Amino acid sequence: MSVSVRPATPADREGIVALHQAVAAIPGGLARRPEEVTADYGDYALANDVCLVAVEADGFICGEIHASREPLAIFNHVLGGLTVAVHPDRQGLGIGSKLFEALIAWARAAQPEILRIELETGAANHGAMRLYERLGFKHEGRQTARGRLPDGRFEDDILMGLLLF
């Protein structure tokens, strides 16, 4: 299957919303629940400093990644607020890796310099964590009981960071 990664455009809004609704419907991945992926989610994703989509030959958006530079001067070299999603039927095919490679290339070329990329993941999301480790992200901490699941159980969040220097 041929998948290309490119910057998202306003024409991708609906595809991004549909993608996130499909991914959010599977528990254990995205923090957002399906009902929290509202119609304006595409605009929210596009408003980030970087928003990339993975697109199949027929235009189907099968993956998306976005993140933003921290605004305060002291943190201005940091890219945070990262969210990545690959359609449930397309996971494990290398699309997430491709999205990250493009994001890291964008960050390396950004001016002023971006020297750190950070993200959080649920402690039970072992698959995503393996991918982040393979990309070079290091575990930096654990936030106890940061998440609360629909059944009332708590879940810790793991903080991870990738240095670009």
Ligand SMILES: CC(C)(COP(=O)(O)OP(=O)(O)OC[C@H]1O[C@@H](n2cnc3c(N)ncnc32)[C@H](O)[C@@H]1OP(=O)(O)O)[C@@H](O)C(=O)NCCC(=O)NCCS
């Ligand atoms: C996490 C995610 C973005 C990875 O994208 P992907 O296209 O499946 O990843 P790739 O195919 O490039 O890489 C595969 C690696 O991702 C990990 N992975 C995570 N979820 C996976 C899944 N459902 N199926 C297969 N691999 C998965 C594995 O570690 C795998 O590495 P391995 O082959 O060494 O076991 C994607 O699975 C996804 O959208 N998951 C649901 C949402 C989510 O968890 N987002 C991240 C929140 S922090």
